[in-house]
Amino acid sequence: MSSSVSVKATGLRRLLVDGIGPVAAISIAQLFGTALWFSANSTAADLMRIWHASTADIGWLTNAVQGGFILGTLFISLSGAADRFRASRIFVCSAIAGALFNFCFAWLSTGLVSGAIFRFGVGVCLAGIYPMGMKLIVGWAPDRTGQGLAQLVAMLTLGTALPHAMRVMGTGFPWQLIISASSILALGGALIVGALGDGPHVAVRSRHASTKGAGGTHQPAVLEAFRIRRFRAATLGYFGHMWELYAFWTAVPLLVARTSLRVHFPGVSVSGMSFIVIGIGALGSLIGGVLSRHIGSARVAIGALGMSGLCGLTFALGWRYLSPEVIVVVLLVWGASVVADSPQFSALAARACPPVLVGSALAIQNSIGFAITVVSIAATTTLLERVGLDATWLLVPGPILGLAAFALTSRSTSLLQ
Numbered sequence: 001m002s003s004s005v006s007v008k009a010t011g012l013r014r015l016l017v018d019g020i021g022p023v024a025a026i027s028i029a030q031l032f033g034t035a036l037w038f039s040a041n042s043t044a045a046d047l048m049r050i051w052h053a054s055t056a057d058i059g060w061l062t063n064a065v066q067g068g069f070i071l072g073t074l075f076i077s078l079s080g081a082a083d084r085f086r087a088s089r090i091f092v093c094s095a096i097a098g099a100l101f102n103f104c105f106a107w108l109s110t111g112l113v114s115g116a117i118f119r120f121g122v123g124v125c126l127a128g129i130y131p132m133g134m135k136l137i138v139g140w141a142p143d144r145t146g147q148g149l150a151q152l153v154a155m156l157t158l159g160t161a162l163p164h165a166m167r168v169m170g171t172g173f174p175w176q177l178i179i180s181a182s183s184i185l186a187l188g189g190a191l192i193v194g195a196l197g198d199g200p201h202v203a204v205r206s207r208h209a210s211t212k213g214a215g216g217t218h219q220p221a222v223l224e225a226f227r228i229r230r231f232r233a234a235t236l237g238y239f240g241h242m243w244e245l246y247a248f249w250t251a252v253p254l255l256v257a258r259t260s261l262r263v264h265f266p267g268v269s270v271s272g273m274s275f276i277v278i279g280i281g282a283l284g285s286l287i288g289g290v291l292s293r294h295i296g297s298a299r300v301a302i303g304a305l306g307m308s309g310l311c312g313l314t315f316a317l318g319w320r321y322l323s324p325e326v327i328v329v330v331l332l333v334w335g336a337s338v339v340a341d342s343p344q345f346s347a348l349a350a351r352a353c354p355p356v357l358v359g360s361a362l363a364i365q366n367s368i369g370f371a372i373t374v375v376s377i378a379a380t381t382t383l384l385e386r387v388g389l390d391a392t393w394l395l396v397p398g399p400i401l402g403l404a405a406f407a408l409t410s411r412s413t414s415l416l417q
Contacts (some may be wrong), residue, residue: 012195022140023148023388026133027155027325033095033129036102036122037065040115042271043175044253050175051111055254058166059381062250064116066374068123071368073131075369077222082359083287087132087139088197095190099183101125106179129189130156131363138350139356145350146297149343150289154282157339160249161279162238166271195412201355207208222360225353234301235365240304240402241341242249244312244395245359248338252277254384255315255331255392262325284336285343297344298410302403304340311397313339316392361364 016025040047040070044058051057076082076090102119109115137148164180227232253274256262261273268276289302295370311334319327346362376398383391 007287008076008098013197013201016196022047022199023137023151025135025192026140029091029189029192030129030133031096031155031159031162032093032185032192033098033133034126034156034164034187035182036098037126038048038062038160038249039102039179040065040105040119043178046175047115051115053112053384054383055111055376056260059250059377060193061116061119062246062381063111063374064119065123065126065376066246066370066377068120069130070123070371070374071371072127073363076127076131077360077363077367078338080222080360081153082131082135082363083356086198087135087357088193088244090128091124091132091136092190092194094132095186095193095387098122098125099186102183102186103180106176106183107342116370121389126278127363131366133358134350134362135345135359136193136196136199139201140198142201144293146292146300146344147289147348149342149347149350150285150292152340153343153346154289154295157281158279160185160274161281165271165275165279168269168275181286192342207260208397220230222357222364225349225357225361225364228352229409230352231349231361233350233406234345235368236409237301237305237402237406238345238349238365239372240398240400240405241308241338243376243398244404245342246370247380247395248312248334249278250333250377251384251392255389256300258384258389259319259327260324260336261327265328277331277407280332281339284338284340288340288344289335292344292347294348297347301344301348303405304337304344304401305399305402307337308334308341309396312395312399315392317390318397319389335376 016022016336020028040058040061047053047061048055048058057136081090098121101118105115105118105122133152134149137152138145162185176252186362226235251271254353256270256277262270284304288304292300311330313336315327315330318330346365349365350358350362376394380391380394383394
């Protein structure tokens with residue numbers, strides 16, 4: 001029996017490596033694993049009705065996931081676990097545990113408090129899915145990190161949008177089934193990565209690796225990454241991008257519902273339009289990945305961050321006056337550009353670090369970046385409830401500050417060459 005299972009696992013691995021390709025396989029697994037992230041948001045209308053929740057309450061459910069992700073990534077980065085253990089093993093265990101927490105949210109939660117606890121558990125598990133997916137890409141394709149990570153983030157984007165599509169396809173089904181479908185996909189992602197394993201270009205750090213800081217005190221080795229100017233530049237640009245990204249994704253259904261789009265496009269539901277606006281970010285990421293092979297990751301990151309900031313400014317200024325057709329175009333361009341810079345900032349950060357620090361460095365970059373999203377999501381959803389669509393002004397400073405910080409920090413480096 002065990003030999004039969006081993007043969008099947010070997011055959012699946014051969015199919016993934018030689019047939020689909022490791023980067024595509026990891027990207028598909030990321031799509032399935034990150035379907036857990038916004039599964040609750042796709043059923044927001046049901047939860048608001050059943051639990052008598054407000055828009056701000058749904059924002060706090062999202063922030064429960066973000067909070068769990070932040071603590072999870074902080075732990076695996078500062079402890080060095082991200083570089084001491086096989087990335088594939090962390091991914092598989094995290095995807096399975098995340099699927100279980102998500103099932104519990106669907107079938108055992110009775111209100112916002114219990115729901116937030118289960119969503120927090122999902123967030124902790126996502127810390128072993130997203131950054132470990134990036135490390136797997138670096139391990140399999142170190143020579144095309146920008147394009148590989150672009151495929152990965154494209155799948156993350158589709159994973160984020162996927163629950164909205166499942167809501168459309170599952171109209172009339174109980175909200176618990178929509179949530180449970182995300183868990184089944186996550187288990188599929190665990191199966192793919194478990195069969196594929198780690199790439200041949202993975203460096204492993206010793207179990208007790210640390211460095212000495214000022215005064216001879218020991219500090220986690222990952223903090224050494226912040227001494228590297230190119231890593232700091234990419235990370236500061238990433239932080240500005242993160243202020244905008246998840247607050248925008250959280251707000252998309254509310255932006256669609258509170259404009260005149262539903263009246264002018266009655267054939268498309270809020271969930272359907274939200275899927276399109278968020279999902280088009282996958283196309284933006286893929287285009288950015290192709291461009292990065294020709295003009296470099298830094299130029300793609302700067303261009304996408306500037307474009308998303310311009311779209312945010314346009315929407316904030318003109319949502320009252322623009323025609324529905326123009327609003328759709330702005331939202332689509334915004335959705336495509338708002339995430340296209342993410343893989344390129346991560347690629348720049350990964351290239352700047354020693355190989356033995358890549359996993360921990362990407363994890364701590366994620367941890368701080370997602371801590372920023374907690375503030376922006378809470379502030380944006382609260383303001384949307386109080387002042388309406390004028391709350392989108394709150395998203396504009398992120399790209400501006402990210403561009404300024406990236407430019408100032410990378411001024412004396414060769415990032416743009």
